[in-house]
Amino acid sequence: MTRLSNATLDRVPPAVARPGYDRAAMVPGVVHFGPGAFHRAHQAAAFDTLLGDDPRWGITGVSLNSHGVADALNPQDGLYTLALREAETDYRIIGSIARVLTGGERAAILAALAAPATRIFSTTVTEKGYCLGADGTLDMDHPAIAADLIHPREPRSAIGWLVAGLAARRHAGLPGVTILSCDNLADNGRKVGAAVRAFAQATDPDTARWIEQEVRFPNAMVDSITPATDDALRASTIAAIGMEDTWPIQRERFTQWVIEDDFVGERPELDRAGVTFTRDVHGYEAAKLRLLNGAHSTLAYLGLGLDHATVADAMADAGLAAFIERLMREDIAPSLSPPSGFDVPAYIADILARFANPAIEHKLSQIAWDGSQKLPYRILDTLRDARAAGRPIDRLTISVAAWLRFIEHAAATGQRITDPLADRLLAHGGDWRAILAMPEIFADLSADASFIDAVGRARAALADPRGFA
Numbered sequence: 403m404t405r406l407s408n409a410t411l412d413r414v415p416p417a418v419a420r421p422g423y424d425r426a427a428m429v430p431g432v433v434h435f436g437p438g439a440f441h442r443a444h445q446a447a448a449f450d451t452l453l454g455d456d457p458r459w460g461i462t463g464v465s466l467n468s469h470g471v472a473d474a475l476n477p478q479d480g481l482y483t484l485a486l487r488e489a490e491t492d493y494r495i496i497g498s499i500a501r502v503l504t505g506g507e508r509a510a511i512l513a514a515l516a517a518p519a520t521r522i523f524s525t526t527v528t529e530k531g532y533c534l535g536a537d538g539t540l541d542m543d544h545p546a547i548a549a550d551l552i553h554p555r556e557p558r559s560a561i562g563w564l565v566a567g568l569a570a571r572r573h574a575g576l577p578g579v580t581i582l583s584c585d586n587l588a589d590n591g592r593k594v595g596a597a598v599r600a601f602a603q604a605t606d607p608d609t610a611r612w613i614e615q616e617v618r619f620p621n622a623m624v625d626s627i628t629p630a631t632d633d634a635l636r637a638s639t640i641a642a643i644g645m646e647d648t649w650p651i652q653r654e655r656f657t658q659w660v661i662e663d664d665f666v667g668e669r670p671e672l673d674r675a676g677v678t679f680t681r682d683v684h685g686y687e688a689a690k691l692r693l694l695n696g697a698h699s700t701l702a703y704l705g706l707g708l709d710h711a712t713v714a715d716a717m718a719d720a721g722l723a724a725f726i727e728r729l730m731r732e733d734i735a736p737s738l739s740p741p742s743g744f745d746v747p748a749y750i751a752d753i754l755a756r757f758a759n760p761a762i763e764h765k766l767s768q769i770a771w772d773g774s775q776k777l778p779y780r781i782l783d784t785l786r787d788a789r790a791a792g793r794p795i796d797r798l799t800i801s802v803a804a805w806l807r808f809i810e811h812a813a814a815t816g817q818r819i820t821d822p823l824a825d826r827l828l829a830h831g832g833d834w835r836a837i838l839a840m841p842e843i844f845a846d847l848s849a850d851a852s853f854i855d856a857v858g859r860a861r862a863a864l865a866d867p868r869g870f871a
Contacts, residue, residue, distance in 0.1 A: 404645040406495070408479040414495060414643050418483075421497035423453045425479075428460035430500050431670075433514045433567070435560050436526040437463030437471050437502055443628045443653040445524065445584055447484055450498040451675035459670050462514045463502035466527075466560065472502040474649035483639045483650040487629075487761040492655075493642040508556070515567025516574055521667060523567060524582040525594070527560045529775040530822045532587070532597055536778075536842040540597040547601070554605040561594075565602045568617060569609045578616025580665045584624045586695055588687060588779045591662060595619030620662035621683040625690050627713075627756060628653040629764045654762050656752070660686040685741035692734045693746075694753050696780040696801070697726050701757070702769035703804035707811075707867040712765055717758040725870050727754060729797045737787040771820040773805050774827065774843050782847065795856060800870045803860035806834045834861060 404410055414420050432449065434441060441463075449459050463480075465471045475482060480499040486492045503510050514520065525531070535541040540561065542548065550562035557563045564581060571578065581598065583590035598619070602610035629652055639650040663669070663679040673679060680686070698713070704725070705716035717723045730750050740746050756762075785798040812819045813831020821827060823843070830836040838857060841848045863869035 403640070406478045406481050406483070406643065406645055406647045408481070410645055411481065411495065413645065417493075418643050419492070419494040421450065421453070421495060423457060423497075425497050427457045428453060428497075428500060429458050429519050430460040430462040430514065430517070431458045431519055432461045432522045432524055433464060433511075433520055434461050434524045434526070435464045435466065435563065436528070436531065437461075437465055437475075437499065438526060439631065439651050440624075440626075440628045441526040441584065442482060442496065442499070443484060443651045444624055444626050444657060444659065445526070446498045447494070447496055447657075448659060448672055448675035448677060449670070450496045452670055452672060453498055455674075456671065458519065459498070461499045462520075463499050464505075464511055464514070464563070465502055466505040466558070466563070469504050471649065472504050475499060475502050478648065481647075483643055483647045485635060485639065485642075485650060485652040486655045487652055488655050488759065489761065491638070491642075491761065493639065495643070505558070511563065512566060512570055515563070516570035516576065518576060520579060522580050522582055522670070523564055524584055525560055525564075526584045528585060528772065529587050529779075530772060531560050531585075532583075532594060533559055533561060534593060534597060536845050538589075538593050540600045542600075542604070550601070551604055561597050561601050564594075564598050565605065565609065568598070568602070568613055569606055572609050572612045572616075578613070578618070578666050580618045580620065582620060582622055582661070584622055584659075586624070586691060586776075586779070588691055588783070589621060589684070591619040591621035591664075591683075616666065618664050618666045620664040621687065622662065623660040623683050623687040623690050624658070625694060626653045626657040627762055627764050629762055630768055632763070634763075652762075654756060654759060656756055658686075658690070680741070682741065685739060685744060689738055689740055689744065689746065689749060691779055692737060692784050693730050693750060695776070696734055696784060697730050697753065697757075698769050699773065699776055699780050700729060700801040700804060701726055702766040703773075703801070703808045704867075704870055705766045706770060707804065707807060707864070710766060712763050713757050713769070714760045714762060714764070716766060717754075721868065721871050723754075723758075725797070725800075726757075729801070730754075733788065733793070733795075733797045734784055736791070736793060737784045770808060772822065773808070774821050774823045774840075777802065777805060778843060778845070782844065785853075786847075789853075796860070797870075799853075799856045799860040800864070802857050803864050804870075806837060806857070806861055807864050809837065810834065834858075
């Protein structure tokens with residue numbers, strides 16, 4: 403079958419949107435670490451919109467730990483299909499990614515980072531990819547970081563590569579860049595900036611001083627539900643574009659990207675693609691992390707316990723949907739300090755409608771990944787705020803207990819889970835108190851008797867999968 407590429411792009415049916423610019427004139431101005439589904443559905447699509455008027459914002463992708471994306475996209479000249487899912491699906495060919503490099507292509511990665519045209523290093527490497535400890539600072543004992551500290555010119559970690567690229571720019575006499583984290587990590591710009599500076603200080607103090615003056619780390623918040631690619635999407639994409647696309651991507655039509663207005667030099671005009679620039683991302687970030695992501699994780703663990711497969715399936719369960727709405731309106735919303743003009747009730751209504759969208763087959767099993775990394779930001783910070791304000795925490799502890807039940811079930815049935823702490827969690831699977839005692843997850847709460855007792859009550863209630871009601 404004919405495959406999507408520059409040579410076949412003109413054969414795509416007129417109903418499918420395609421790049422409205424000369425890709426041969428595109429200049430990569432962004433080096434992006436982690437060109438997975440979310441980046442390709444979200445940030446790459448925004449830059450694709452921008453390229454219609456400004457060819458200087460193409461993307462070089464870097465996949466440090468896998469060849470899959472490179473093997474899929476490079477033979478397609480970086481092109482891929484984005485399916486926008488609602489009652490009807492629209493298809494769009496995205497052309498902003500020029501090529502994808504893999505971790506073994508060290509010289510090419512360094513050349514891309516040190517290219518004069520490069521002005522942004524961006525990342526979607528997930529929370530765990532930054533190698534941060536429970537306190538949010540760089541974990542110098544993390545195996546990847548420890549190895550990079552010994553061999554900083556042969557980095558393995560994203561942080562190591564960011565510093566290597568910055569050092570190369572300094573030595574070449576080039577200006578600094580903006581480092582833009584696009585992961586669901588609270589205060590992501592500040593934390594990544596602190597990690598980069600800490601690593602540089604430990605390996606190259608001169609570069610560390612240069613970073614302080616020449617590099618910016620804006621906070622950012624991103625949001626768009628992006629289900630994993632499956633055979634059904636591949637088949638529908640072939641039908642829509644009339645040829646093979648090895649790795650199409652799908653997401654809901656809704657998308658949100660809020661970026662702190664703190665750039666080195668020229669800022670890309672991403673507001674033309676719907677991006678919000680602001681001086682303070684925190685209010686947007688907290689609303690998204692707590693309301694959407696916190697509800698998502700809770701829905702995943704409770705829904706899996708009820709044998710639901712997708713978010714839409716779980717939201718079709720009236721009792722579960724009602725619990726999630728109460729959690730958002732009564733327990734999470736009071737913890738927010740929203741930006742001026744931000745309508746929290748309307749935002750919650752939008753989220754509930756998005757969750758119920760039957761065109762999005764967002765698997766609960768996917769949302770359940772990496773719970774040890776997600777719960778501290780999505781649930782535990784809200785729980786701490788609720789206790790400090792004297793509000794009840796019963797429904798919030800249900801969220802924690804549902805995760806514990808998920809771990810216990812996996813341990814009892816011999817199932818693997820996707821989590822950087824999987825081995826330890828499964829080893830403790832029959833001892834929920836031992837999991838709560840893990841400070842890298844629960845920090846101050848790990849020794850808090852009243853919190854542990856409250857989680858114990860919630861866990862006991864969930865002996866009945868509908869014990870949340």
